[in-house]
Amino acid sequence: MFDFGFSEILLVGVIALIILGPERLPKVARWAGQMLGKIRNFVSSVKTDISSQVDFQEWQDLSNNLRRDMEDSIHSLEQKVSELRSNLEDTIDRPPENHMSEDFAEKTEQFYQHKRAALQKQRRQRLSMKNQKRSAFRHRR
Numbered sequence: 572m573f574d575f576g577f578s579e580i581l582l583v584g585v586i587a588l589i590i591l592g593p594e595r596l597p598k599v600a601r602w603a604g605q606m607l608g609k610i611r612n613f614v615s616s617v618k619t620d621i622s623s624q625v626d627f628q629e630w631q632d633l634s635n636n637l638r639r640d641m642e643d644s645i646h647s648l649e650q651k652v653s654e655l656r657s658n659l660e661d662t663i664d665r666p667p668e669n670h671m672s673e674d675f676a677e678k679t680e681q682f683y684q685h686k687r688a689a690l691q692k693q694r695r696q697r698l699s700m701k702n703q704k705r706s707a708f709r710h711r712r
Contacts, residue, residue, distance in 0.1 A: 591599055 587599070588596055
């Protein structure tokens with residue numbers, strides 16, 4: 572803070588001894604030391620308060636920036652959700668597209684008709700066998 576050399580301090584001490592005398596010099600030195608301590612404590616507390624205020628302000632700025640970023644992210648997500656919702660509603664409202672060729676669709680329909688006919692034939696055969704078994708059972712009685 573202040574740059575005093577040994578010679579300056581010795582000069583101030585000799586002048587104080589001459590002006591104040593040997594009886595009052597220790598009391599004045601004690602008082603000056605106490606005042607210097609109080610000034611140092613005051614300066615230290617002011618530095619601490621300023622530092623804590625700066626830290627608090629930095630934390631507030633960080634908090635505000637974080638809050639802004641979160642609000643922006645939420646807004647962005649809400650936009651994306653609304654876009655997805657509208658796309659989904661468009662997809663649901665639109666009739667399904669027929670991607671099959673007519674030839675493939677016709678062959679598929681023929682295949683299923685053939686399968687249905689074969690299943691019906693199998694059912695008739697089973698029913699016929701059941702009826703034969705029933706009639707054979709009735710004749711035995």
